[in-house]
Amino acid sequence: MPTLQVIISMNSIEAKVIGFGALNLDRIFYVDRIVRPDEEGFIRSVENHPGGSAANTIVGLSRLGVPTGYIGKVAEDEAGRILLEDLAKENVNINGVKTARGRSGACLIMVDGKGNRGILVDPGVNDTISMADIDLELANSAKLIHITSFACRDAETSFETQKELAASTSAEISLDPGTLYAERGMEALMIFIQKARVVLPSDHELTLMTGCRDIREGADMLIDTGAKWVVVKRGDKGCYVTDGSTGIELPPQKVDVEDTTGAGDAFNAGFIYSMLQGKDIETCGKIGNITASISLTKRGARNGLLYRNQMDALIP
Numbered sequence: 001m002p003t004l005q006v007i008i009s010m011n012s013i014e015a016k017v018i019g020f021g022a023l024n025l026d027r028i029f030y031v032d033r034i035v036r037p038d039e040e041g042f043i044r045s046v047e048n049h050p051g052g053s054a055a056n057t058i059v060g061l062s063r064l065g066v067p068t069g070y071i072g073k074v075a076e077d078e079a080g081r082i083l084l085e086d087l088a089k090e091n092v093n094i095n096g097v098k099t100a101r102g103r104s105g106a107c108l109i110m111v112d113g114k115g116n117r118g119i120l121v122d123p124g125v126n127d128t129i130s131m132a133d134i135d136l137e138l139a140n141s142a143k144l145i146h147i148t149s150f151a152c153r154d155a156e157t158s159f160e161t162q163k164e165l166a167a168s169t170s171a172e173i174s175l176d177p178g179t180l181y182a183e184r185g186m187e188a189l190m191i192f193i194q195k196a197r198v199v200l201p202s203d204h205e206l207t208l209m210t211g212c213r214d215i216r217e218g219a220d221m222l223i224d225t226g227a228k229w230v231v232v233k234r235g236d237k238g239c240y241v242t243d244g245s246t247g248i249e250l251p252p253q254k255v256d257v258e259d260t261t262g263a264g265d266a267f268n269a270g271f272i273y274s275m276l277q278g279k280d281i282e283t284c285g286k287i288g289n290i291t292a293s294i295s296l297t298k299r300g301a302r303n304g305l306l307y308r309n310q311m312d313a314l315i316p
Contacts, residue, residue, distance in 0.1 A: 015069030015093045017061055017272065018139060018171070020162060021054030021148030022126040023072045023097070024105040025079040028261065028300060034110050034118045049300040050086040051107060053148040053178060056262045059090045060269025060291065060305040066276060069093035069138055071145075071165075073125045079104035096135045100125045115257035115296065123151035129158040134165060142171045146272065147192060149178040163191050172197040176268055182208035186225065194226035198275065200268055202233045203240075215240050216247055229281055231271060231288070233264050241285040250285045253293030262301025267292035269305065290314055 026049045035041045055070065062068045070092055074080030076099050083104060087094050103124035110118045127150055139145060147166065150158040159181075166173050175192045182205035186193065189209065193199060199222050203215055212218035219230040223244040232240040238252040270291030274284040291306055298304030306314075 014067055015138065015142050016067045016276070017058065017144045017146060018069040018071060018093075018096065018142040019054035019058035019146045019148070020071040020165070021052055021146075022105050022123065022150050023050075023052045023055055023070075023074055023083050024107045024121070024126070025049075025082060026051035026107045026109055026261070026301065028109045028111060028259075030299075031110050031112055033112050034116060047300060048082075049302060050083050051262070051301050052083075052105065053176060053262075053265050054146055055083075055087065056265035056301045056305070057146055057148075057176070057268040057272070058092055059087070059302055060266055061273055062090050062092050063305055063307045064269065064273045064311055065308040066273060067093075069096055069142065071096040071129075071134060071139065073098045073100055073129050073133065075100060075102045075104040075125050077104055079106060093138070096138045098129070098133045100128065102128075109261055111259050111261060111299075115260045117260055121151050121153075123153050126150055127152055127155050127158050129161050131161055131164055134161065136169075139165060140170050143276070144174055144197060144272070145169060145171045146174045146176070146268070148176045149180040151180060166191050166195055174198045174200065174268070174272060176200045176264065177205055177209065179205060179208065182206070186210060186221070190225065193222055196222075196227040196229075198229040198231060198271070199227045200231045200233065200264075200271065202235070202264065203237075206232050216242070219247065220244070229275075231281075231285060233267055233292075238289055239267070239285050241281045243281050246281070248282050248285065250282070250289055253289050255293045255297050257296045259299045260296060261299075262304075263292045263295045265301060266295035266305055270311075273311075287311075287315060 105124040105126040108120040210218040267288040271288035295304035
């Protein structure tokens with residue numbers, strides 16, 4: 001069995017889009033209900049899946065034929081091996097992933113019969129990425145760096161490194177803040193927003209970031225700060241997209257929901273894929289809705305990510 005360093009060295013694809021965020025092994029518990037304090041419930045089944053928001057989107061882009069890479073960190077443990085082997089299998093350049101002593105990141109996810117979920121995060125070595133860990137040549141060779149959140153439970157190191165890289169790289173930025181970064185507010189995320197080709201929050205995250213409950217006003221605040229495009233993911237209400245001059249609400253694709261885990265990441269993959277092809281923002285939003293809807297029908301964050309031939313069959 002190859003070592004982690006051998007796995008990394010075996011993969012050297014030139015990347016057009018690079019993900020920079022947490023790498024986690026998702027342990028998914030399918031339950032009768034997501035319990036509250038002092039309640040009990042039942043586990044129906046358990047599955048393990050490689051995860052991490054940016055990693056899910058990068059795998060989605062790779063399946064669609066986009067050359068991809070990753071910046072991150074795993075531990076020298078079995079979870080780290082699984083995470084790296086899976087990215088390599090998906091043709092993601094993992095030369096930018098470093099290894100360290102400690103624990104790889106993990107998420108405990110509870111999913112009920114309606115597809116609702118609750119998440120507990122153990123960041124492990126995810127929160128220890130410094131600029132010394134960054135392959136600047138790899139980062140600057142990319143057209144786009146897709147940034148998602150770190151838990152930053154024990155240190156701000158990885159968040160500060162993301163900001164420093166965003167400030168210095170020649171690549172454009174796409175940002176999916178997640179709740180953890182959205183809670184920090186716009187000022188803390190300023191460098192990402194100013195350099196963003198697109199910002200992709202949920203409606204709840206947009207409110208956390210801007211303090212504004214109106215999605216149009218909140219999105220305009222991000223545009224005024226410097227983002228070229230803003231996409232607000234609204235779950236079963238679809239999405240709202242704007243380039244600052246035009247704002248459009250796009251309805252979702254109706255499907256039977258099996259699991260919401262990773263649906264936003266799947267949306268990102270479809271949207272960014274279309275954006276890189278030069279599609280207009282409305283078309284990108286429609287394709288994002290399609291990739292998200294397919295993800296909802298499958299268990300796990302990556303089982304529903306489309307391949308290029310599947311996408312071509314769905315899009316006229």
